[in-house]
Amino acid sequence: MPPVPDGSSSDISRVVRFDYADDDYLELAYEAYLKWRDNPRYKGIFYPAEYILVGKTSPYGQDWITKTTAALDRMKMPWYKLESAASTKKQFPAVTQLRDDCFELGVSFICGRGGTVVGFETDSRKAIKAARTLTGSRIEGDHFILSAGAWTSGLVPMYNSTLSTAQVLGYIRLTPAEMEKFKNLPIYSNFSTGWFNFPPS
Template identity: 25%
Template sequence: MSQPSILIVGGGAFGTSTAYHLSHRGYADVTVLDRFAAPSKDAAATDLNKIVRYDYPNPLYTKLGLEAMRVWKDPNSLFRDLFRPTGWIMSAHEMTRDFLKAAYESGVKEKRKGVKWMSIAETKSKWPEFTGSFDGWTNLWSPEAGWVPSGEALLRFATAAQANGVKYVSGNAGFAKKILYNDEGACIGVLTANGQAHLADIVILCTGANTATLIDAKDEIVARSHCVGIMQLTPDEVEKYKNLPIVDDFEQGTSSKFISPGSQTKH
């Protein structure tokens, strides 16, 4: 029995992962469509950095986070040497203390060592670079968390998928504008911005916030976003702050990921 042709719309983390794993499971006719070449500029994963952690109140997310952490740390994995184990301070005030409590309890249940509440005095003692008063902050310390250069990780993933036979189509030829159906109402492919019809036995949408432009999903999907600013540190600032952990204030919109010396820092 011949294998089906598979069309994946969207070359972000979900689309690229799907393509990579399908190709390694023996599917030989896999195509990824995206408006941009890998790593796609539309993808949320195409970023300077993303936090890698397992501190989730949701047990499923915790399980997935632990599985992912093992891959990031594996010296033989596709993503070797990308994980930066900086640790992570999660901070809350009135509205998000319950979230932190659930994250703490999840860490304790999984017997993760070092996850603990950290007072402001202890925080400033461990990292004297912090000079603010931190009024009203409740801090949870997660020592095993860290960050990865996620855009580079996505590029490695896509490159490996292509090396295993996955076809990537970008530009207007990869910009899906309309889903195509047959007379029975079954999806048979997509129409792209250049007028080309891409047909396949199986069509998989991995389109994130753009999903609602292709199907009526307003009752199932809500697109959300965050404002992000990037600061270039001076060499002196890099030296001063290079040993700081990730700091994430869930209520005041403060998140800092300090990247290696000489590069950028995201806030």
């Protein structure tokens, strides 16, 4: 089924979630979730999963969190706050394992202002040699992959050359052993950055 022009991103995976601040919408979404979960026709193709939602506690973000958790409380639905990295590690060991595997492969996670790209440095052939960040630091590399979606035009001149119409998707082919190892990863969504990922299914 093709995506509707005013809808969310289209992919082979969909998330049914019900953490909404509006009571009516929350109840409607939860009823839909139960139908998907309990219908035997969807056994083996619908997978309930933990859901981690994170973001900066800006005035907007904090207001949204307060209203949403209050709505969940009114509906007597469980949720819990992850107070620290230690509590997150204990609750979701698969996330920690995935992080450690990335570290072993030499992956670096550069977050916050030090990981926010504001421009690029190029050589005489216009090849990108480094990315400049909000802190003024430089991130050098031999190859750069720009996956900024709708924010691309703020980083490089894109006039009349591209049109961003959806979110960038990335797929990682896993071995059967990796599928088993990471099958209990939670869905992760950061409402401040727009980054999210799905567990293997």
